[in-house]
Amino acid sequence: MNTKKRLLTQTGILAAGAMLAAFLLAPNARANPVEIGFNGAGGTGHALLNVVPDTTAGDPSGAQLVMGASGSFSNSAFGTVSITGVRARNFATPFDVADGTWQPGMLPFPASFSQLAASGTSAQDNGVITYDDLFYADGSPQTCWDYPFFGGFLDPYGVMFSLSNGGFLDLWSFGVVPPDFFGPGSGGLTYGMAVLELTSDGGYAVLPGPPFATASVPEPDLLWLFGAAMLGLFAWRRSVEKKRARIAV
Numbered sequence: 159m160n161t162k163k164r165l166l167t168q169t170g171i172l173a174a175g176a177m178l179a180a181f182l183l184a185p186n187a188r189a190n191p192v193e194i195g196f197n198g199a200g201g202t203g204h205a206l207l208n209v210v211p212d213t214t215a216g217d218p219s220g221a222q223l224v225m226g227a228s229g230s231f232s233n234s235a236f237g238t239v240s241i242t243g244v245r246a247r248n249f250a251t252p253f254d255v256a257d258g259t260w261q262p263g264m265l266p267f268p269a270s271f272s273q274l275a276a277s278g279t280s281a282q283d284n285g286v287i288t289y290d291d292l293f294y295a296d297g298s299p300q301t302c303w304d305y306p307f308f309g310g311f312l313d314p315y316g317v318m319f320s321l322s323n324g325g326f327l328d329l330w331s332f333g334v335v336p337p338d339f340f341g342p343g344s345g346g347l348t349y350g351m352a353v354l355e356l357t358s359d360g361g362y363a364v365l366p367g368p369p370f371a372t373a374s375v376p377e378p379d380l381l382w383l384f385g386a387a388m389l390g391l392f393a394w395r396r397s398v399e400k401k402r403a404r405i406a407v
Contacts, residue, residue, distance in 0.1 A: 198371025
């Protein structure tokens with residue numbers, strides 16, 4: 159093989175390799191819609207999230223806004239119900255139950271911080287479930303002044319999914335917590351889940367149970383990756399053949 163042909167072959171292999179690497183390494187969290195799965199004591203489900211750039215002043219840099227969602231959710235109380243969307247933000251003002259003050263200025267909460275009143279919450283939650291409908295493809299930053307942990311594709315407020323039976327599902331990230339932080343065996347990236355049922359008076363009640371859950375953005379489908387690889391190799395081969403033809407002339 160002469161020098162020119164060898165260089166063409168090497169260049170083509172590098173180009174094909176770069177193309178395949180781009181397909182293989184691109185995180186699925188950057189796709190739209192984003193597919194997520196989650197599981198915990200409160201139930202299990204999956205959802206497709208429609209995300210758009212977040213242009214809300216005062217929200218963390220890098221955040222995306224979840225504008226819609228579809229999927230399904232199952233637990234012992236509801237059976238299997240559909241995820242029909244997300245609850246609109248109401249831009250509430252955070253309240254610190256510990257000392258009775260309003261939001262401190264040292265680390266502002268996201269401007270999209272929102273609340274849904276519900277019975278059955280913990281004393282710390284002060285009768286509300288929080289959410290902001292924000293998604294972080296590169297991992298969430300710290301968004302709570304008195305809670306130091308962060309990480310995951312959601313923040314501690316999370317996304318409030320609407321359900322076909324009139325209830326809601328709040329899914330959030332506790333962030334990356336130290337070993338045994340929530341009890342023996344806990345630690346690492348941890349998610350949380352709260353399930354709200356519609357009550358007879360038109361309000362909402364949190365179903366009892368531990369809030370801990372796992373959640374993930376699945377890897378791209380292997381068949382899709384194989385197809386992408388074949389397209390990349392085909393494009394490289396055609397390019398090499400054309401260059402060889404020009405050199406031969």
